[in-house]
Structure formats: structure tokens, C-alpha cells
Amino acid sequence: MGPLVGASLGIDGGPIFQILAVENLGLSAAAIGLAFGLGVVSLPIQLYASRLPIERARSNVQIFLVLAALQAWVLAVLVGIGATGGLATVALGVTVTAEISLSVFYATAWQPLLASGLDTYGRQRLNSTWPAVARGVLAGAVVLFAALGSTGRSVFLAVIGALSIAIAIGLNAIAAPRPAPPAAATTTDTGTSATSLAPATRIALVVFAAVNLGAVPLWLVYLDKVLWPTANLGAIAAVQTVASMAALLAWRSTDRDVTRRALVAAIATLAAAAGIALLDGPIDSSAQQAVVVVATALVAIGTTTVRIAMLEAAHRVVRPANTVRAFTLIDVVASTSLQVGLLVSGLLITASTGAAVGLTDPYRGFVVITSAATIPAILWFRSRSSEDDG
Numbered sequence: 001m002g003p004l005v006g007a008s009l010g011i012d013g014g015p016i017f018q019i020l021a022v023e024n025l026g027l028s029a030a031a032i033g034l035a036f037g038l039g040v041v042s043l044p045i046q047l048y049a050s051r052l053p054i055e056r057a058r059s060n061v062q063i064f065l066v067l068a069a070l071q072a073w074v075l076a077v078l079v080g081i082g083a084t085g086g087l088a089t090v091a092l093g094v095t096v097t098a099e100i101s102l103s104v105f106y107a108t109a110w111q112p113l114l115a116s117g118l119d120t121y122g123r124q125r126l127n128s129t130w131p132a133v134a135r136g137v138l139a140g141a142v143v144l145f146a147a148l149g150s151t152g153r154s155v156f157l158a159v160i161g162a163l164s165i166a167i168a169i170g171l172n173a174i175a176a177p178r179p180a181p182p183a184a185a186t187t188t189d190t191g192t193s194a195t196s197l198a199p200a201t202r203i204a205l206v207v208f209a210a211v212n213l214g215a216v217p218l219w220l221v222y223l224d225k226v227l228w229p230t231a232n233l234g235a236i237a238a239v240q241t242v243a244s245m246a247a248l249l250a251w252r253s254t255d256r257d258v259t260r261r262a263l264v265a266a267i268a269t270l271a272a273a274a275g276i277a278l279l280d281g282p283i284d285s286s287a288q289q290a291v292v293v294v295a296t297a298l299v300a301i302g303t304t305t306v307r308i309a310m311l312e313a314a315h316r317v318v319r320p321a322n323t324v325r326a327f328t329l330i331d332v333v334a335s336t337s338l339q340v341g342l343l344v345s346g347l348l349i350t351a352s353t354g355a356a357v358g359l360t361d362p363y364r365g366f367v368v369i370t371s372a373a374t375i376p377a378i379l380w381f382r383s384r385s386s387e388d389d390g
Contacts, residue, residue: 003135004134004160007138009071011095012099012335017095019146020075020079024082026084027089031092042100046104046331047329049103054112055177057113057176058113059176064105066164067105071161078090079154079157107328111323112324114315115327116177120255127312128248128249131248196322203381204381205329206380207377208310210374211306212341213341214374216273218345219236219299220236221349222345226352227283231292242297247301251308263378265306266371269299270375273299273364306374314326349363
């Protein structure tokens with residue numbers, strides 16, 4: 001339900017919200033973009049929320065789901081009555097509060113809840129197979145929502161709210177995490193406080209930042225404006241989605257070292273980025289087009305695999321005393337680096353228009369450099385985590 005709720009409420013630019021905002025509520029692109037951008041106000045709140053005790057993780061996820069239901073029902077009413085003008089702008093407030101709600105109640109609680117209640121196999125299944133299923137469900141839901149009329153869309157949103165409430169109630173069957181043992185006065189073998197982030201955890205933050213920066217942000221815009229103006233962007237987007245889903249479904253849970261998978265995936269991503277960088281543009285031959293399609297798939301597979309592997313690796317090095325803080329910071333770093341990547345890419349795409357091709361193209365140079373940076377970051381993490389285990 002996570003991706004479906006996010007898409008409906010406009011979290012991270014959710015497509016269902018974009019459709020209803022434009023087609024049903026008549027909101028301008030500038031207003032919608034501003035509302036999405038205001039999501040950054042949640043960062044200081046989220047950092048403060050990282051102090052929440054782990055025993056509240058289940059209830060915090062439930063609070064998020066209840067708030068999501070209320071927000072979905074507000075949107076259902078707005079769409080149902082055909083709200084316009086000032087009343088329609090209430091929807092923008094909904095998406096801003098939804099982003100804050102996600103950051104405070106969900107991002108600080110979901111991974112800690114998995115860390116507390118599941119073994120490594122169950123955790124990996126919930127972080128790989130189920131997200132793949134969720135993306136498939138979301139793809140179908142977007143198509144369905146786009147085909148519905150105003151009444152149908154209102155009912156759709158009402159159902160999303162009802163399902164959120166049902167899941168919140170269902171989570172009562174999950175035991176609340178036990179309080180973390182007091183560790184304020186203890187130290188680790190390395191002489192650091194047990195409540196501080198382990199060195200390997202800090203390096204994991206670097207890996208997440210690097211992989212999100214190098215995940216070809218605004219790739220479709222770059223193809224349209226610079227490299228392949230005649231490309232079918234819908235088909236390229238489908239390649240990205242299917243490749244990412246394939247990587248999630250292909251993941252096999254293991255209790256062995258997962259950083260090797262991350263390293264292989266990062267190398268494949270770099271190879272794909274280098275292949276793109278060496279193309280002459282604008283491209284027109286079938287061979288060049290095939291390179292772009294294959295590289296698009298490889299980058300999607302590579303970055304998805306790195307994220308899954310490093311999330312599991314982080315679970316294995318995070319100290320029980322600061323589970324909430326560690327995974328909150330991982331979410332903050334991952335989302336912030338993605339936003340930075342989008343901002344920088346927008347500027348570099350503009351600079352790349354009409355520029356020389358190949359590695360001198362600012363955008364492709366940026367993608368190659370950030371993709372390459374992921375590899376030493378993973379190696380650094382492997383080395384540090386091995387030392388900690390020793």
C-alpha cells in the first residue's frame with residue numbers, strides 16, 4: 001500500500017495526485033511544484049523525530065496510516081464536489097502535510113519495525129519482493145485512475161482511505177518493539193558511545209547519497225532535450241519501471257554478505273553510464289538507440305540492487321540503541337541526495353543543450369562521476385564493516 005498511498009497523496013510527486021490536481025482541481029503547474037518543493041520543510045522535523053523511542057514504531061506507522069486515510073478522504077471530497085479556486089488549493093496543503101506525516105511517522109518507524117520484528121530473510125523479502133508487487137499494483141492503479149470520471153476518482157480515493165484504516169488496525173497483530181536497552185554510559189570496543197552511529201553506518205550514508213545522485217535523475221528530460229529528441233519517452237519510462245521491478249523480484253534473501261551484490265551492481269551501473277557518455281548525439285541509428293535502452297535498464301537494475309543490498313547491510317551494522325536515529329538519517333540522506341540530484345541535473349541539462357557530445361557533455365559527465373563514486377564508497381563500507389565484525 002505504501003507506493004499507492006504516496007501516489008494518491010502526492011508524496012514525492014505522486015502521479016495520481018498530479019492527475020487529479022490538474023484535471024479535476026485545475027491547479028497550475030507552478031502551484032503544484034511549489035507544494036512538492038515545500039516537502040523539504042519536513043527535514044528538520046524528521047531529524048527531531050529521530051529521537052522517538054523504538055517502542056513507538058508500530059503506533060507511529062499506524063498514526064501515519066490514519067492520517068493518510070483522512071488526507072485521502074479530504075481529496076475524495078474535493079474531487080467529488082469539483083472544487084476550484086481557493087477551495088481546490090486545500091489539496092496542496094494535503095500533499096505538504098502528507099510529506100511531513102511520512103517523514104515523521106513512517107520514515108522514522110518502518111525500517112526500525114522490520115529490524116525489531118523480522119529476521120534477515122523476512123526483512124529482505126519485505127524490502128524486495130513486496131515493493132516489486134507494489135509497483136505493479138501502482139502501475140495498474142494509475143491507468144485505472146486516469147480512465148475514471150470525477151465520481152469514480154472520488155470513490156477510488158475513499159477506498160484508499162478505507163484500506164489505510166484497515167491496515168492500521170491489522171498492525172495491532174504485530175508486537176510493538178521492545179525498548180532499546182539503556183546504553184548511554186557504555187562504550188564499544190572502538191571507544192565510541194554505543195548510542196552513536198557505528199562507523200560503518202556513517203559510511204552507509206555516503207553510499208546512499210552517491211547512488212541516489214548517480215541514478216540518472218531527470219533522464220527522460222535529458223533524452224528529450226539533448227540526446228534523443230525523437231525518443232518515445234513512455235517506452236523508456238516503461239523500461240525503467242520493468243527493469244527496477246525485475247531487480248526487486250530477482251533478489252534472493254541470504255544471510256551471507258550482501259555488499260558483494262551491491263558492488264557488482266554499482267560496476268554495472270558505471271559501465272552503463274560510460275556507454276551512454278561515449279555516444280554521439282543527437283542519436284539516430286538503431287545501434288545507438290539500442291545502447292540507450294540497454295543502458296537505461298542496466299542503470300535501473302543496478303541502482304535498485306545497490307539500494308536493496310545496502311539497506312540490508314545497514315540493518316546488520318546498526319546498533320540496537322539507535323535504530324530509529326540511524327534509519328531516519330538514512331532516509332534523510334537518501335531523499336535529500338535525490339532532490340540535490342534533480343536540482344543539479346536540471347541545471348546541467350540546460351548547460352548540455354547545444355554542448356559538445358561525449359564526456360564533455362556536463363550532464364553525462366556528472367552521471368559518470370557520481371556512478372563511479374558509488375564503487376569506492378561500497379568498498380569503504382565493506383572494509384569498515386569487516387573491521388567492526390572482527
